[in-house]
Amino acid sequence: MRPAGWGVALLLLAAGLLVGCGVRTPGPEAEGMAAQAAYEARAQRLAGLQAWTLEGRVTVKGPQESGQVRVRLQRDPGGSVLDVRNVFGQTMLRLTRDGQGLRLRDDRGQVYRGPAARRVLRARLGWRVPVGRLDQWVLGLARPGGGPAAMDGRGRPLRIESGPWRIRYPHYVQVEGVWLPQEVNVGHDGLDVRIRVDDWRLQWPEAADQGAAA
DSSP, X not given: OOOHHHHHHHHHHHHHHHHHHHOOOOOHHHHHHHHHHHHHHHHHHHHTOSEEEEXXXXXXXXXXXXXXXXXXXEEETTEEEEEEEOTXXXXXXXXXXXXXXXXXXXXXXXXXXXXXXXXXXXXXXXXXXXXXXXXXXXXXXXXXXXXXXXXXXXXXXXXXXXXXXXXXXXXXXXXXXXXXXXXXXXXXXXEXXXXXXXXXXXXXXXXXXXXXXX
């Protein structure tokens, strides 16, 4: 006959095995699914914005052009307006994109439309501005229907790839309960564009619930 203590020991061992089986560290697949869900929740919250404004600085380093400008980018249901200013705060270029198409006005009052606006903007800045995607990139959003190439556990993109463009997000800041990029680095063919955000201003619909953090 076995000592009674053996039975107690076997019961404790079995209980330990059951507890060990019940508590498992989430694997990479589960963590990836949680991050994707957090990204989608954040994207849905940002889609509820009525309007927003970004103010910051853009530093460009490339094989042909280097320099710094100040920018103000506004987005509302009617379209977007990008103001490019010099270091003294004077507007050099205003790019408007709305239902009438693309228009660029320079500091001499000359107006360019469509493809001509893109050409003049590139000639004045020294780099091709991805006008159609910039609004999404500065919010930290990938192309609709896609997703970031890399993100953290909160669903904040660390890297987005879009054709030849590589967009990286070194820093975020929380604004009105939602995480927004504080720095955006855009790379393409030897060109490095760094957007440093100084201020975010968000406008939500009046009935929107702003309490939950994304």
